[in-house]
Amino acid sequence: MKKVLLVIALTTLAVTVLAQKIKKNTPLNNVSVNYLDKSFSVYDKLQKTIWRNPELGFLETESSALLQNHLKENEFTVQAGVAGMPTAFVATYGSGYPVIAVLAEFDALPGLSQDTVPYRKPLVEGGSGHGCGHNTFGVGAVAGAVAIKQWLDSEKHTGTIKVFGTPAEEGGGGKVYMVRDGLFNEVDVVLDWHPSTGNGVTTDTGTAIQMIDYSFFGVAAHAAASPDKGRSALDGVEALNYMVNLLREHVPMSSRIHYVIADGGEAPNVVPDYARVSYYIRSPKREILKDLVEWIGQAAEGAALGTQTKVKSEIVSGFYERLNNRKLSELVQRKLEIVGGVHYDAREKAFAEEIVKGLNKDINILKDAESVKPLEEEKPSLGGGSSDVGDVSWVVPTVSFNTATFVPGSAGHSWQNVAAGGSTIGTKSLINTAKVFSLSAIELYTNPGLVKEIRDEFDTRRGAGFKYVPLLGDRKPALDYRVKK
Numbered sequence: 001m002k003k004v005l006l007v008i009a010l011t012t013l014a015v016t017v018l019a020q021k022i023k024k025n026t027p028l029n030n031v032s033v034n035y036l037d038k039s040f041s042v043y044d045k046l047q048k049t050i051w052r053n054p055e056l057g058f059l060e061t062e063s064s065a066l067l068q069n070h071l072k073e074n075e076f077t078v079q080a081g082v083a084g085m086p087t088a089f090v091a092t093y094g095s096g097y098p099v100i101a102v103l104a105e106f107d108a109l110p111g112l113s114q115d116t117v118p119y120r121k122p123l124v125e126g127g128s129g130h131g132c133g134h135n136t137f138g139v140g141a142v143a144g145a146v147a148i149k150q151w152l153d154s155e156k157h158t159g160t161i162k163v164f165g166t167p168a169e170e171g172g173g174g175k176v177y178m179v180r181d182g183l184f185n186e187v188d189v190v191l192d193w194h195p196s197t198g199n200g201v202t203t204d205t206g207t208a209i210q211m212i213d214y215s216f217f218g219v220a221a222h223a224a225a226s227p228d229k230g231r232s233a234l235d236g237v238e239a240l241n242y243m244v245n246l247l248r249e250h251v252p253m254s255s256r257i258h259y260v261i262a263d264g265g266e267a268p269n270v271v272p273d274y275a276r277v278s279y280y281i282r283s284p285k286r287e288i289l290k291d292l293v294e295w296i297g298q299a300a301e302g303a304a305l306g307t308q309t310k311v312k313s314e315i316v317s318g319f320y321e322r323l324n325n326r327k328l329s330e331l332v333q334r335k336l337e338i339v340g341g342v343h344y345d346a347r348e349k350a351f352a353e354e355i356v357k358g359l360n361k362d363i364n365i366l367k368d369a370e371s372v373k374p375l376e377e378e379k380p381s382l383g384g385g386s387s388d389v390g391d392v393s394w395v396v397p398t399v400s401f402n403t404a405t406f407v408p409g410s411a412g413h414s415w416q417n418v419a420a421g422g423s424t425i426g427t428k429s430l431i432n433t434a435k436v437f438s439l440s441a442i443e444l445y446t447n448p449g450l451v452k453e454i455r456d457e458f459d460t461r462r463g464a465g466f467k468y469v470p471l472l473g474d475r476k477p478a479l480d481y482r483v484k485k
Helices: 002-025 031-038 040-052 061-073 134-155 174-180 233-250 286-307 326-339 346-358 363-369 389-393 415-421 424-446 448-462
Strands: 077-080 089-095 099-104 159-165 189-196 208-217 256-263 274-283 310-319 398-404
Touching: 031 040, 031 134, 031 424, 040 061, 040 134, 040 424, 061 077, 061 089, 061 134, 061 159, 089 134, 099 134, 099 424, 134 159, 134 189, 134 424, 159 424, 174 310, 174 389, 189 389, 189 424, 208 233, 208 286, 233 256, 233 274, 233 286, 274 286, 286 310, 326 398, 326 424, 326 448, 346 363, 346 415, 346 424, 389 398, 398 424, 415 424, 424 448
Parallel strands: 099 159, 099 189, 189 398
Antiparallel strands: 077 089, 089 159, 208 274, 208 310, 256 274
């Protein structure tokens, strides 16, 4: 009996020692991940500070400064105000090859003010809010970069980590100006993420987009006493919109055209001498987008002729579709599966369940936050959103992934997203993101052969003779595009 007990004891000891050895050798037991585990409160405070002061595109003065200051405190060299944008920056640490970059966004959305409660409760009526989670986006990228710095220091390893602080993703296209100015020319790999309702690597290509304002100029007159002397700029806008709505039948189904009348006049009894309509024109292929833009431009000219007004078009911004990289996607997928999903505590679970109930969704959908989606094959885009990450992906190999910042079942750009992103759910997501960044970077730093394979795939997919031409032309950044005129 004593021999049996001794064997059991020795076996238990051996299993314990083996388990400790496995834990010690696991990818999650390294300097960068340990740093992030110990720094939850640091990044929780940082993301919530940005969340409480939502700043719109190109106006993110305090948000950008908070991220820059944290990077400076961690020995990064920061170059601010790059590419003609006061809130843009590039932070650098380390030296040598490879140069790995992470992207950081921090702009909010108008009209989405919301408290961190599971019901609609604006903090400021009509105020802004982080409905796309960029409060966690920027902080997650910065946390990942600092964690990578910790590893570079501890291992005394060569390699460079850069953080690109990119303003005004929501329509302003800050990254495009940074690409246009050559700031990504010396970068070998870009790691990008975006807050979402689940965890997975992005494999769709999204849509290319041009954002164009059409301004019509007419002649003012008394709309009742002398309408014959007037020429309505608003008529020009309405004529353009009518023609565009007719041409929808004849464009590819994956294309998207949407607009708002930004300025339609001041009073019904005055024939408006000025009116403006803002268009977003999208397609999964830039070649098709070019044709659509030309067609709508011709319709604008026709609308002006038909209403005896004049029209002027202005490209506000424009993004490429995304060029994916399979090798990079496989790398990040491996690291995402190691890190895993977001797990709620009792308080977070109660909050999330209330959100789901309000959306009339099955409560089991919450499991999506805990799991990691399998890596899908790339599929042609059938429409959908656009991002200035697309331009980055055509000048340097880029990968994007998502972590569960928002409650599963929530819609994009919603108050539900603002509520969840500003809570510890958002912080858990960005910490997971930072771990994926650090683990991915470590493999790239220690496996130069993989970096070459990634670059070879990039060169093949992009094609020989490619020349980057920004879709927003040579215009300066539209620093006032969020300022009410």
